[in-house]
Amino acid sequence: MKRGIVQSIATLVANSYLPGFWKGTIYSGKIKYLCFPGLNCYSCPGALGSCPLGSLQAVIGSLKYSVSFYVLGLLSFFGTTLGRLICGWLCPFGFLQDLLHKIKTKKVNLPRSIDRPLRTLKYFLLLFFVLFFPMFLNNQYGTAPPYFCQWICPAGTLEGGIPLVLYHASLRDMVGFLFGWKLFLLLVILTGALFIYRFFCKYLCPLGAFYGFFNRISFVRLHVDPHQCTGCNQCAKSCPMQVPLPSQPNHHECIRCGACQKSCPGQAISLQWNWNCRNETKELPRETVSKEA
Amino acid sequence: MNKAKYFFLILSLALIGLGLTRNEQLTVLRKAIRICLECIGIG
Numbered sequence: 001m002k003r004g005i006v007q008s009i010a011t012l013v014a015n016s017y018l019p020g021f022w023k024g025t026i027y028s029g030k031i032k033y034l035c036f037p038g039l040n041c042y043s044c045p046g047a048l049g050s051c052p053l054g055s056l057q058a059v060i061g062s063l064k065y066s067v068s069f070y071v072l073g074l075l076s077f078f079g080t081t082l083g084r085l086i087c088g089w090l091c092p093f094g095f096l097q098d099l100l101h102k103i104k105t106k107k108v109n110l111p112r113s114i115d116r117p118l119r120t121l122k123y124f125l126l127l128f129f130v131l132f133f134p135m136f137l138n139n140q141y142g143t144a145p146p147y148f149c150q151w152i153c154p155a156g157t158l159e160g161g162i163p164l165v166l167y168h169a170s171l172r173d174m175v176g177f178l179f180g181w182k183l184f185l186l187l188v189i190l191t192g193a194l195f196i197y198r199f200f201c202k203y204l205c206p207l208g209a210f211y212g213f214f215n216r217i218s219f220v221r222l223h224v225d226p227h228q229c230t231g232c233n234q235c236a237k238s239c240p241m242q243v244p245l246p247s248q249p250n251h252h253e254c255i256r257c258g259a260c261q262k263s264c265p266g267q268a269i270s271l272q273w274n275w276n277c278r279n280e281t282k283e284l285p286r287e288t289v290s291k292e293a
Numbered sequence: 294m295n296k297a298k299y300f301f302l303i304l305s306l307a308l309i310g311l312g313l314t315r316n317e318q319l320t321v322l323r324k325a326i327r328i329c330l331e332c333i334g335i336g
Contacts, residue, residue, distance in 0.1 A: 028326035033318045042325040043332050050325040054332055058324035059317050070312020071321065076305035080298055150331040161333035174335045182334035217298040 003088065003258060007095040010038065013048070014092055015159070020045030024167030026160075035071060037078040038091030039207050041153070043160030045167075052078075053130055053207055054149050054156075061134035061144035075210055083218030084211045085271075087201055088255035093155045094201055097193040108195045109242065118203045119253070125152065126206035148206060150178070154189045157182040197240035201255065212252030221274055222249035222256065228268035238263035245269075 014036050017027035026045055036049035052075055059068035078086055087094050101107075110118065129148035138144045149156050161182065165171045192199030201208045215221075224246045235245040238259045243251045245260055249269065261269045312318065330336030 026326070026328055030322070032325040033322050035321070041329075041332055043329045050321055051332075054329065055321040055324065059320045062320050064320065065315070065317060068312060068317055069308045069315065070317035073305045073308025073310075073312055076301060076308060080301040080305055145331045145336070146329070149329065150334075150336075153332065156329070156332035157334050160329070161335070164328060164333055165335075171333075171335060174330075176335075178336075179334040214301070217301060219298055 004098075006089050007092075007098065010090040011092040011095050014038070014040045015044055015046030015048070017046045017048050020047075021163070024164060035074050037082070037086045039093040039153075039155045039205065040091075041149075041156040041159040043156065043164065045160075045163055047159070051149075051155075053153070054146055057130060057134045057144075057146035057148060060131065061138075061146060063142045066135055075207075076214070079211045079214030079218065081219050082211075083215040083220055083250075083256070084208060084252070084254060085218075085220045085256040086211055087198075087205075087208050088257045091201075091207075092159075093205075094198065094255070096158075096190075097198050097200060100190060100193040101197050103194055105194050107197070110196065115202075115242070121203050122205055122209040125204060126209045130206045151181070152185065152204070154182070154186040154200065157186045198255070202241065202253070208255070215252050215254060216250045218250075219273055219275070220256065221272060222254065222260070223270050223272050223274075224249050225268045225270070228266045229264075230266055230268075232265065234263045234265060235260035235269060 020026055024045060026043055027048055031048045032042065032050050034049050035052040035055050036047075037052065039053065040047055040049070040051055042049070042051045042054055052071060056068050056071040056075070059065050059071055109115070125148060129152060133147040134144040137147070161179065165175060165179070189200050189204070196202070229246050231246070233245075236243075239245055240257065240259055241253045241255055243249070243254045243260075246269070249260075256271060258271065261271065
């Protein structure tokens, strides 16, 4: 099935509370007990489910708890089953970036010396803004705000902030520095996505960072058939996330977009659901790449 | 490495169950059904 269709359906399903859009309210039913796997703000008027990052920070930052087994369990479940396929196929904010990247502009791949350190930023954001700050930086009441949502998350500004501020005059009166900062950050991120493929996912998304830990073990995985691989490196050249292919098809940066599959002349790469405990998707030795390159 | 996925699957389900017994889902719901002013850049 075409990825764009799945992404459209996922985005529509995640934001299918239509009355919210014309009433300027948000859904308050029981589906919000559950987290949507991708980045989708729960203050979006159409959102049916909860944002996993917002929920995690909300529980950690609450008076009653300092860790959230429930949200971490949900995230681990999504990660173990699908890994970063969620980023490539289900995340609404990832879908938006894909659409923006289709606009004809000069496309840029940052030099390795800049790209590498920038990619570590998302782990920093996960560790500090999502986990440690809500855990330790409490106010006088013993609670903490969702620091990532408050200072960084572009999905919250786009899906929740802009429509709700446009709808409610009372919210417009409250707009200040923070809203300006988040609007600026949103513009930077959306502009970045025009030139750099998945700018936010590559460098800033803590959710992608978390799911990346599961890519090597997830049930959904990329398999490179060593008998069919000629080592032509077309997969590596076509990969928009710069994953080291074909040696590491289940690298933590792979979002399962399928570009490598399409580019492979020998059809050696396939996306599989693997139940087996036996290692059937053994990764190719690195020499395969260098020998043929 | 390949047995790890079953380990993490069971672990994730156990974590969800543990979270449910602590009623963490109520905190998630409480936060999610009100407009989050911090998330939208107001508070």
